[in-house]
Amino acid sequence: MKGWMGRFRALFLLSGLTLLLSGCGKPYLSALQPKGEGSEMLFNLMLLSIGIMIFVFLVVIIIYTYVVLKFRQKKGQEDYIPKQTEGSHLLETVWTVIPIILLLILAVPTVQYTFALSDTTPDEEVEDDALWIEVTAQQYWWHFNYKDLNIQTSQELYIPTDQRVYLELTSLDVIHSFWIPTISGKMDTNPIENKNQMWIHAYEEDVYWGKCAELCGPSHSLMDFKVVAVSPGEFEQWVEDMQNVNPDAEPETVAAQEGRELFQENSCAACHAVGSSPVAVGPNLTSFGDRTTVAGVLEYDKESIVNWLMDPEKYKPGNQMTKKYPELDEEEAEKIADYLMSLKPSDIGPDDAEDGDYIKAQKDEDNNDENTSENNNEENTEDQQ
């Protein structure tokens, strides 16, 4: 998909625009610092359009400045009556034809990319292994169902960095929009039957922020999620761990054990599943201990969890959890927090995405040992750059 757009970008690198733009924002959130296949394509297209537009703008501004400076009324010329020009066919043709050409230059890659980005048929070789994830949006959280893997998560989406991951998006209430600026463009989640598909592909390991981009209620601005992009080997291990979760495992500390009982007693379990159960009234809490944030936006620590449990309305107005459970006192909330923080079924967590260790996938190793390890090293160094 790169081709001449790639060369164009190289040209731009010289002019420094890319550098300038990629200084904008945070690397885990900004669309100007692409970290994935989709966002990189889009960034190239943006650069092309910005380039054309800056050219047009400069032409306008140069004429404009000249005109305003040159033809401004001078002292003593108040009564001067200029020639009443009717128009000029030549000029008018010029400024009709040139924009058309410029737009055609922009239209070709636009159409190309529009088709490329909406093509959700996996390549034939990998069709059976393609990773399909069902994304379900609800006020104000995200649920991820790894279709063939029997894994459910909420709020944090784990993906491997070596492949396109295919998503099927839907909503259980109003329209939301799924957006990970650094990895890909957005796609709306329409209610019920009307399902959309897209693919995402992160090039680099990291924890990326995802946003809801369609107004969905009071806490629209707080409907964040994370994408934990890990190396293929780490992803494999995560899958294995998640598939072997024992939701009934006894927590280690006494407080957490009590918390688990409170969790059952206060009807938390009616909405929140632990394990791969498809119950999805509230977010799945299987790997809550590995979350990077509480409720998508609060700093991840015990205090935040306790605060949230005591009064979710304060932190996410209009959320569906408020008043759905008996009131908790602080002690109870702390115990539940202990329990929740103990839920770490996998050794793979956000740290593995952030540390930059690239672990190759098992299947690749089996197939082609030497080749991949070389590739690995390459990619590894790339990551660290």
Added chain:
Amino acid sequence: MSTHAAEKRSFGAVLWDYLTTVDHKKIAVLYLIGGGFFFVLGGLEAMLIRIQLISPDNEFISAQFYNEVMTMHGTTMIFLAAMPLLFALMNAVVPLQIGARDVAFPFINALGFWLFAFGGILLNLSWFLGGAPDAGWTAYAPLSILSPHHGIDFYAVGLQISGFGTLMAGINFLVTIINMRAPGMTYMRMPLFTWTTFVASVLILFAFPPLTVGLFEMIFDRLFGANFFKPEMGGNVIIWEHLFWIFGHPEVYILVLPAFGIFSEIIPTFSKKRLFGYSSMVFATVLIAFLGFMVWAHHMFTVGLGPIANSIFAVATMAIAVPTGIKIFNWLLTMWGGNIRITTPMLYALGFIPSFTVGGMTGVMLAAAAADLQYHDSYFVVAHFHYVIVGGVVLGVLAGLTYWWPRMFGTMLDEKLGKWTFWIFFIGFHLTFFIQHFLGLMGMPRRYWKFLPNQGLDLGNLISTIGAVLMAVGAVMFVWNIIKTTVKGEKVSHDPWDGRTLEWAVPSPTPEYNFKQTPLVRGLDPLWVEKMEGNGKMIPAEPLGDIHMPNSSFLPFMMSLGLFIAGIGVIYQVDHKAWWIVAAIGFIITFGTMFLRSIKDDLGYHIHKEDLEDEGAGVK
């Protein structure tokens, strides 16, 4: 009627005069007051938004209230401020520009205003009756359908009522421009403001009905148990998006084309040159309008319409850049070789050109369907449409008001204060919105009640808020200028700018019949033609005769009031059936006055030739 007599009239008499007027010049004043009021209101809402977003994780206003403010800011500015302010200018200027004594439908013109006014009041009553609409000005279903309080009902019913008014205003202008032109005023001699009014009216005529249907469906869903937008009952929420944007996109051109028209009047006047490429300007206007109807789905690139639809709409949207570009270059070439006087209106025009160019550029960027997946519903879009609406429409309205103020009120806004106003507003505008392009690409979606710390969005939002404060200062200065000028009351001549078009040919204050004798138009810029021929004034096309005038009427007010009352009844009948009585009373008032209008002859009256001769003697 002399000014002396006007001053002596009691307040009650003036009020009654305005409540019953069918005179397009007075209706213009009404639109100006109404639109101006809502503009200030929408501005206050904008300030609340910017204060909330001044710093990360701010708790200045609650999330629910923020959504209401944000929704009402958009709705108010588009429907209740920008359009009425443009209607004010159209009513004040268009009949004069074509040499007409009146509009085609004076009664309907008044009805259009009152429907707008009552619709706007109804919409804003929601603030006091349980909360304003909270689903954005686009009111996407099912968020709007699920909204628990009555806000959205006020939105749907209020916009429905004011929408009827807009439709009527549109038809009135269409027929006025087609049927009421003075002899010699051919289509290709019409001033650009008249042309753009004409084209905008065509857009109104064809764009508002889809909104009407969408709003009806929303009302039926929310208040009468219908299922248009309820997926579990077989409904489809995307229908609303289509209907809304089939209206919504042309709406942008309904707003911006008249603004183009205003600048196409101002630039030639203050360059002392005729408009460069007049016919291509007309052609570009029509083409923009035509294309404007086939690009609505570019607001829906992320909905999942598929790559084919997205590509078609992307390319169609890009095509609009061509006629828009033609316009920009024609304006530049109009100034080229001219004798440019930098007055306040001209200053606005000069500010408009680069600002709107930026808005147009980002428009083309947004049109690239794939790239829009990043821009869509982010602050990039917010920046884009504010560059178009503020940089195009608001600057246009402010320019137009300054330019035609002497025509409308016989006084001249303070030039020095006007220039200061421009600079403060202009700098504030760019400060507010330019940075928002970057905020959007840095990952800030639009309609965000708060943004979090550590996301690199703090500085940009702070700058934006500072800019908004400057814009507010600018707006206050403009209002201050109006007050100051009105209090001073210093009359100026009927042609203070050395105008080129017919509206500057009538005496000031404009007589109620506009032209004592219909003028003969002998070319583009008719007054300029006569000035160059050394006449300095228009040649009459007819001998002095009796002038037919329409009667004032209180019925437009009553019809609109009836719908207002009925609207309240319909909104509340879901809570208690007794409200149907209120609705019935409202409908009886409306249909009763319509019936009355139908059966009662209204033939108008005549100003007799002899009186006209006397008056002429008195004025000169």
Added chain:
Amino acid sequence: MTHDEMLRSDNLPHEPEKATLEGKNKFLGFWFFLGGETVLFASLFGTYLALKNSFGSEEGVPTTELFGLELVFIMTVLLLTSSLTSVYAMYHMKNHDFKKMQLWLGVTVLLGAAFLGCEIYEFYHYVHHYEHTFTAHAFGSAFYTLVGFHGAHVVFGLSWILTLMIRNARRGLNLYNAPKFYVASLYWHFIDVVWVFIFTVVYLMGKVA
């Protein structure tokens, strides 16, 4: 033109409806209005086609079983004929024959009322025999909104023509009311044209699909 000239019913010009500026304005303005109405109905048709036979999780009777063409055919004939009779009325207006114009307008109103009666019966039938109601499912909402909007137009058109007939019964045709009659008859034609589309798109295509 003085008031007397406007209101006298003798010595009318050939096309009294377009003889005055007010008449011309009304004529043109009304055409524009009908242009807007066309878009209105186009939007309603669009919605209907999108929601046709869409029941969601509810039970519903599909169009193929719901519609009976016999009654709808009679309704079509009634309305088409009424359009023709209103043409007769306008023909007589142009010949300044007020009595005959009133007569044919009267026939038009009767045919329109008969159409309306059939439509009310039709809706009653759907509701009571098929539980096909406005609130039952999206298809019901879309159907009643489209056909109901048309029905409301018929009601309005009938009241309008009746009002004009009664108001002017005693004074006859003049330059002031001729455009009103003409415009009302235009409205009636428009209603008829919309019905032709409803008949085709809703009923015929509903029966076939």
